[in-house]
Amino acid sequence: MELSLIFGASAVGVAFAMFLTRQVLSKSNGTSEMQKVSDAIKEGAEAFLSRQNRTILYLAIATATLIFILYAFVRAANEHDPVTNPIQLGLWIMLSFLLGAACSVISGYIGMWIAIRTNIRTAAGALTSLNEALVIALRGGAATGFLVVTLCILGIIGLFAVINALGVTSVEKIPLLIAGFGFGASFVALFAQLGGGIYTKAADVGADLVGKVEAGIPEDDPRNPAVIADLVGDNVGDCAGRGADIFESMAAENIGAMIIASALYMANQSAFESAGVSILGVLLFPLIVNAFGMIASLVGVLVVKTDGNENPMNALNRGYYVATALAAAGFFIACKWILADYWVNFFLCGIVGLITAQIFVYLTQYYTEYAYRPVKSIANASLTGPATNVIGGIAVGLESAALPILTISGAIITAYYLGQTSGLQNAGLFGTAVATLGMLGTAAYILAMDNFGPITDNAGGIVEMSEQPESVREKTDKLDAMGNTTKALTKGYAVGSAGLAAFLLFSAYIDELRNYGSPLESVDLSKPEVFIGGMLGAMLVFLFSSFAIRAVGAAAQSVIGEVRRQFAPLKRLANGDIEFTKGFKPDYRSCVDIVTAAALREMILPGALVVVMPVAVGVLFKAIYTANGSVGAKGSEVVAGLLMVGTIAGILMALFLNNTGGAWDNAKKFVESGNFKDEKGVVHRKKSDAHKAAVVGDTVGDPFKDTAGPSLHVLIKLLSTITLVLAPLFI
16 A cells, blocks of 8 residues: 555656646747757756766766675675675665666756756746746746656655565665665765856856956846856756755655664564554655655645736745645645554654744745845945955854754754654654654755746846847846745755754664664764764865865856956956947857866865765774774764764854855845945945945855855765765774
8 A cells, every 4th residue: 555655646746747847848939039048058058967977977886886895895794784695785785876876867867958948938938927937937847846756756665665575685674775775866966966066156156257247247148158158057056956956865864764764663563563553654654755745745836826916936935835734734644544543743743844844944035035134234234345245244144054053953852752752662763754754745846946946047048148128037037036035945945954864864874783783872972083083074064165165266267267368359448347349259168168177077076075084984993993902982983973063064054155145145136126225325236336245245155055055965965875875884
């Protein structure tokens, strides 16, 4: 019954995604001028993603081979292994890693493929009405969301069903064999998010600094040689990268929850059997909840529509509330059906997760929208120049980490004690796992909102570059502004889910050590080895962020140099702006090629750092422990310290980077809106000194919010999935 429900819901998700895709593709693709711009974006995005995926493929095959060798030939067999034959065990771990990696690549490609075909139709829809463009953009984003979520569910349940049917191991140990699926998904997502993030922000920074500040031309102006690269970046960074990111989030958190569910069942087997609860139902509970959440998101997408007078954001929020309410109903059904007499407390844990997601959306909105104090304070700081703008932005970003951490803390402790008081033994960790699943309940709708942002951004660029009437640009500007908000909100959601997932996956690591016969009841930071491991984890977060931000700066310098080279022959006016001759034709391809090469080159070092460090630390301290005659801390305990402190530092850094960048971006938009007045009532608009200062702040924030910040979401979970897969090597 459980398998039938999961496969049936997945079939509905695929059918709905196909329906949405067909509906979007049936819409008009605009004028010939629009199509020329769209074709250039499509060509650049497909070329970059093809080269990036080829690079990731080589890295994934090398990593999978190393995993097989370590399990099959280096590590000694353990009586607690899910498969007693080391070669067979290594083969299954390797295969699950490769399947997760392949599905993650496909998720990213799906996001890009649909986006580059939706943006032109959204632009064409704006020729008709705001509602037409809104519905097209959201449904294009939703098609990606449903395919990605469905692919994740099908990948996990398919692997689970095959292993179960072949009788490779006992059913309670299957989650240990499929942990590699989450590692593979996170591995690919990190490089996809890094490469795409470096690409999109290097092009954006180059286009903004030379175009807006030096040449005095508007955003997405067709005379700017970097503008096509910037629009390509929206697809390969925000759509492809975020598709892989959401996929790995779901994969890692579902598998972590399944490992904890297995431990829960084994600790309460007699109680569950007397209540008629099967082990299969408990193990598949995370996937069942996600199946109901997907159906809830489907209804949420269908209710979104607006007239020309309503704020379009209200329509999106309405869909989100409907999806959340239906996801809560799905939780009720799943808990009542699967957990029998113990359903009440775990249903409440799911509600805690859903409420936490809502709180994170509102907190992100408060710190990144210009209707509220934080962003207004940055705009006011712009009146005295770029330096005070940057100082104000950093202060807002640091402040913005406080309330989310309190929210995560409240959610974890509430869900833990709800689990503990459920009547089952050692159920606190499962309670936090269920709360994390609650946050993921509306993942398909959240990904639809996330993709809505870059789709509308591209649509606005297509309208601008094809020189459509001002009335059309006003519609796409409204959608673009709303898209910036949805991107910021979904990043807040991603950090919130990563925060809950950090505790979930850390707990899964501890449970896995117990399954392998090496229980770790606590992580003792008073041991010098464990303390060092914790410091190395925090250092990794800072060093990774440095590499990611520096990569954007290095690539952006190349773009700026190329744009300046193309502008050099043109005449400068007295105010510093450039006078463009009638025959000037920008060379878009040169900028696309420069950014592509730079992004692929720069993504390797930070990505490799994250993969190598926890393995090196675990193996090194295991050797030290053995050499010292089993005195001190085991390698597995030192890795636990690295994982614990690294994830905490990663959550804080991600909150800071995402919110700082979002606040700087919207402070600039506040100045550009024409509604920003100083204390004397003077209005400051585009090209004012305040605007130039705000552009500098926005540019500094670009790699914060779109490269390093989103990549840290993946880093947090990649650290956990690496340790889950390689835990036996550290024992």
